[in-house]
Amino acid sequence: MESDIMQIKIDRVENTRIHEVDFGNIPFGREFADHMFMCDYKDGKWTDFRIEQYRPIEYKPAMLGLHYGQTIFEGMKAYRNINGEIMMFRPEDNFRRLNRSAERMCMPTIPVDLMMEALRELLKLDSGWVPKDTESALYIRPFMFATDEFLGVKPSETYRCIIFTGPVGPYYTTPLKVMVEENFTRAAKGGTGSAKAGGNYGGALYPTKLAQQKGYHQILWTDSIEHKYIEESGTMNVMFQIGDALVTPPTGDTILQGITRDSVLTLAVDLGIEVEERRISVEELKVAHERGQLKDAFGVGTAATIAPIELIGYQGKDMVLPPVSERLLSKKISDGLKAIRYGKVEDRFGWMISMN
Ligand SMILES: *Cc1c(COP(=O)(O)O)cnc(C)c1O
Numbered sequence: 001m002e003s004d005i006m007q008i009k010i011d012r013v014e015n016t017r018i019h020e021v022d023f024g025n026i027p028f029g030r031e032f033a034d035h036m037f038m039c040d041y042k043d044g045k046w047t048d049f050r051i052e053q054y055r056p057i058e059y060k061p062a063m064l065g066l067h068y069g070q071t072i073f074e075g076m077k078a079y080r081n082i083n084g085e086i087m088m089f090r091p092e093d094n095f096r097r098l099n100r101s102a103e104r105m106c107m108p109t110i111p112v113d114l115m116m117e118a119l120r121e122l123l124k125l126d127s128g129w130v131p132k133d134t135e136s137a138l139y140i141r142p143f144m145f146a147t148d149e150f151l152g153v154k155p156s157e158t159y160r161c162i163i164f165t166g167p168v169g170p171y172y173t174t175p176l177k178v179m180v181e182e183n184f185t186r187a188a189k190g191g192t193g194s195a196k197a198g199g200n201y202g203g204a205l206y207p208t209k210l211a212q213q214k215g216y217h218q219i220l221w222t223d224s225i226e227h228k229y230i231e232e233s234g235t236m237n238v239m240f241q242i243g244d245a246l247v248t249p250p251t252g253d254t255i256l257q258g259i260t261r262d263s264v265l266t267l268a269v270d271l272g273i274e275v276e277e278r279r280i281s282v283e284e285l286k287v288a289h290e291r292g293q294l295k296d297a298f299g300v301g302t303a304a305t306i307a308p309i310e311l312i313g314y315q316g317k318d319m320v321l322p323p324v325s326e327r328l329l330s331k332k333i334s335d336g337l338k339a340i341r342y343g344k345v346e347d348r349f350g351w352m353i354s355m356n
Pocket of ligand 1: 075196232234235236237256257258259260261300301302303
């Protein structure tokens with residue numbers, strides 16, 4: 001992808017808002033750091049790289065991205081390790097995935113090096129916003145949307161790409177109650193489920209609302225054809241411990257290639273845990289549960305890392321899982337991941353990138 005030689009114009013804010021944030025009690029996704037990075041795509045290339053104040057941006061009502069859904073995003077985190085350095089967890093993988101989402105949505109790709117450089121500059125300015133405790137992080141939201149002022153349904157010719165950030169505490173604070181969905185679909189074969197495209201999330205809100213009215217937090221999505229096989233949970237990949245094995249569905253065009261998923265599997269193999277990437281039917285879970293073999297279930301994703309599932313609702317009955325305190329295998333993996341992220345152990349996988 002062609003781009004001008006990157007020169008980032010930096011317009012630093014005069015007054016930081018950091019003192020308004022209670023870092024001891026950060027809600028998820030409501031606090032935003034002082035600056036954002038922006039650039040625009042026109043005439044076939046990315047231009048106008050700049051960092052300025054996080055603030056409202058103005059568009060005409062006919063902006064294409066608002067009508068036909070050419071919008072994609074990423075979610076990643078910067079951590080302050082125990083030596084005070086600011087570290088990113090596998091950020092290049094996120095930017096590569098942003099480009100895969102872009103291709104699926106007929107949007108321009110953006111060089112990974114360019115995004116890394118932009119992120120470095122942004123984090124230099126807002127380094128004070130990276131929380132200092134090991135329960136929190138700076139969430140980073142890169143995203144891209146179509147900006148043509150045009151009402152025809154076709155790929156836009158112009159786009160904006162933005163990166164903004166905000167400090168976050170833990171995403172879920174209690175174990176999740178999830179419900180097996182047998183009617184609605186998050187992603188279908190041949191669809192856009194493997195892209196982080198805005199519409200996927202909008203379409204999931206209604207079935208999620210119905211599940212919440214029944215007392216669950218999130219949906220356990222099944223395949224769109226038979227509604228028999230497990231896919232994801234909410235907006236996370238999902239894993240189960242059946243007997244001693246860690247089992248998760250394979251990624252494909254209906255299951256997002258999660259970076260947390262990949263990291264958890266890598267760590268599990270390293271810990272000598274038996275890992276199986278294969279289809280899992282709801283029926284299999286039911287039988288395993290009846291036999292006392294369903295030891296653990298959890299969602300995996302950047303926002304929550306490992307989110308334990310307390311129970312799985314299926315056809316009006318709940319399969320209650322063992323108490324979280326007994327789930328030693330996922331605890332071991334979760335602790336292992338945390339130790340790498342906060343620099344408490346050697347990063348043998350080369351996942352951490354210093355942003356200082
Ligand atoms: C972002 C996302 C995930 C998790 O991906 P990570 O790279 O681990 O954050 C899983 N499923 C869906 C649908 C997602 O949007």
